[in-house]
Amino acid sequence: xxxxxxxxxxxxxxxxxxxxxxxxxxxxxxxxxxxxxxxxxxxxxxxxxxxxxxxxxxxxxxxxxxxxxxxxxxxxxxxxxxxxxxxxxxxxxxxxxxxxxxxxxxxxxxxxxxxxxxxxxxxxxxxxxxxxxxxxxxxxxxxxxxxxxxxxxxxxxxxxxxxxxxxxxxxxxxxxxxxxxxxxxxxxxxxxxxxxxxxxxxxxxxxxxxxxxxxxxxxxxxxxxxxxxxxxxxxxxxxxxxxxxxxxxxxxxxxxxxxxxxxxxxxxxxxxx
Amino acid sequence: xxxxxxxxxxxxxxxxxxxxxxxxxxxxxxxxxxxxxxxxxxxxxxxxxxxxxxxxxxxxxxxxxxxxxxxxxxxxxxxxxxxxxxxxxxxxxxxxxxxxxxxxxxxxxxxxxxxxxxxxxxxxxxxxxxxxxxxxxxxxxxxxxxxxxxxxxxxxxxxxxxxxxxxxxxxxxxxxxxxxxxxxxxxxxxxxxxxxxxxxxxxxxxxxxxxxxxxxxxxxxxxxxxxxxxxxxxxxxxxxxxxxxxxxxxxxxxxxxx
Numbered sequence: 001x002x003x004x005x006x007x008x009x010x011x012x013x014x015x016x017x018x019x020x021x022x023x024x025x026x027x028x029x030x031x032x033x034x035x036x037x038x039x040x041x042x043x044x045x046x047x048x049x050x051x052x053x054x055x056x057x058x059x060x061x062x063x064x065x066x067x068x069x070x071x072x073x074x075x076x077x078x079x080x081x082x083x084x085x086x087x088x089x090x091x092x093x094x095x096x097x098x099x100x101x102x103x104x105x106x107x108x109x110x111x112x113x114x115x116x117x118x119x120x121x122x123x124x125x126x127x128x129x130x131x132x133x134x135x136x137x138x139x140x141x142x143x144x145x146x147x148x149x150x151x152x153x154x155x156x157x158x159x160x161x162x163x164x165x166x167x168x169x170x171x172x173x174x175x176x177x178x179x180x181x182x183x184x185x186x187x188x189x190x191x192x193x194x195x196x197x198x199x200x201x202x203x204x205x206x207x208x209x210x211x212x213x214x215x216x217x218x219x220x221x222x223x224x225x226x227x228x229x230x231x232x233x234x235x236x237x238x239x240x241x242x243x244x245x246x247x248x249x250x251x252x253x254x255x256x257x258x259x260x261x262x263x264x265x266x267x268x269x270x271x272x273x
Numbered sequence: 274x275x276x277x278x279x280x281x282x283x284x285x286x287x288x289x290x291x292x293x294x295x296x297x298x299x300x301x302x303x304x305x306x307x308x309x310x311x312x313x314x315x316x317x318x319x320x321x322x323x324x325x326x327x328x329x330x331x332x333x334x335x336x337x338x339x340x341x342x343x344x345x346x347x348x349x350x351x352x353x354x355x356x357x358x359x360x361x362x363x364x365x366x367x368x369x370x371x372x373x374x375x376x377x378x379x380x381x382x383x384x385x386x387x388x389x390x391x392x393x394x395x396x397x398x399x400x401x402x403x404x405x406x407x408x409x410x411x412x413x414x415x416x417x418x419x420x421x422x423x424x425x426x427x428x429x430x431x432x433x434x435x436x437x438x439x440x441x442x443x444x445x446x447x448x449x450x451x452x453x454x455x456x457x458x459x460x461x462x463x464x465x466x467x468x469x470x471x472x473x474x475x476x477x478x479x480x481x482x483x484x485x486x487x488x489x490x491x492x493x494x495x496x497x498x499x500x501x502x503x504x505x506x507x508x509x510x511x512x513x514x515x516x517x518x519x520x521x522x523x524x525x526x527x528x529x530x531x
Contacts, residue, residue: 054327057356114329117355146310150299
């Protein structure tokens with residue numbers, strides 16, 4: 001990867017986004033059967049898997065707290081997640097990311113409901129493309145909800161940065177590597193900021209603006225998280241209701257029509273490619 | 274059951290009236306918000322019925338546990354929760370010597386127990402001092418998510434009696450999501466299958482109707498291959514130690530239904 005000539009031309013970034021636009025996000029809930037809650041997110045080129053276990057017994061015993069649950073968070077990057085193979089295992093960076101991510105999520109969890117237990121969150125980065133800690137937090141927050149853990153609300157996270165002297169939302173790899181600043185932020189849905197880090201330089205004015213932009217990004221991400229959780233069960237409820245209400249013979253016709261449409265769509269795609 | 278069910282996620286506003294606070298909700302700024310991911314149940318109190326989650330023991334719950342360890346005077350019982358249960362020798366139905374504890378109830382054995390007391394430190398004391406409680410030595414145990422237990426029992430026990438009627442089994446639903454299916458010559462497999470179905474489809478409306486259809490279909494199938502039924506009888510591995518008590522199984526469930 002080399003430094004691009006310019007990051008922004010005619011107000012459009014190198015991947016075709018506007019400065020205040022986030023990357024496309026898809027969220028899948030409950031992808032792992034063995035975990036109590038799980039979530040898979042694709043955020044631009046980032047691919048992140050989160051698993052939640054618990055509340056469960058604390059091991060080792062001495063870590064348990066008599067009045068609340070403890071939250072443990074492990075952020076890990078797969079060795080194949082980056083261009084140059086990453087040496088597997090925890091390192092300085094992943095320990096830091098784990099700590100700040102845990103602290104970003106802890107305030108929304110009702111830990112006092114589960115004394116002497118632990119809630120364990122595992123975030124695996126399968127493919128990294130800048131902003132993995134924010135994606136990890138987004139995934140973990142959805143996975144916690146999926147695990148049935150009582151929370152005050154979801155946590156959403158988003159990064160802002162500066163490239164070519166201009167503030168941009170949700171940095172991608174090139175912008176992160178060669179940009180002038182990177183500032184990840186996580187907030188609850190009520191607007192409390194639970195994570196704020198920065199490397200690089202911003203003027204006080206830029207900082208104010210950057211926070212506003214990141215909050216706006218978090219709100220958009222929150223909507224996507226919310227939809228993913230609602231859709232998971234809504235689909236079941238709606239598809240199952242139909243056969244009960246409609247007469248038995250009619251749906252057959254509807255189905256064939258749908259099939260034809262689907263075929264047409266795929267054939268069009270093939271042509272366009 | 275046809276009423277539209279509303280799905281909420283943690284942090285969703287459920288009501289402006291904090292006085293109607295039920296399980297799975299919390300109050301912030303004078304309004305009521307969901308603290309769980311689940312379906313809203315609006316009665317006198319507004320509750321959020323979770324779609325998943327762990328079992329947290331409360332007093333007087335009847336649960337199915339597995340013995341994990343035998344200590345000097347206690348059995349440590351896994352009750353499918355973050356907290357282990359303690360069953361003291363004195364809570365065993367009859368008097369036994371301390372050195373004979375393993376002989377009466379060994380590691381790995383299943384027990385039907387009641388939660389006697391839970392203290393704020395989440396020390397869970399169990400008891401077997403009730404005639405409906407016992408060591409489980411026959412039948413089979415299936416596990417469902419504890420959040421699905423109310424659906425499996427149904428309103429006033431409607432769902433569970435449907436399964437009992439169709440399979441001819443005695444079924445005990447532990448509040449921790451472990452279900453004991455038992456009975457001589459009953460169709461344990463059918464009951465287990467039905468329970469599985471309830472677990473995977475409990476959030477979809479019209480469950481009772483679908484279950485009724487399921488039983489009708491399987492019954493038709495069974496009529497077609499009637500000869501098979503003889504074989505399944507011989508497969509029964511009913512180890513009858515508490516055999517004379519087997520009939521009482523039915524009473525247990527009725528008592529469990531509140």
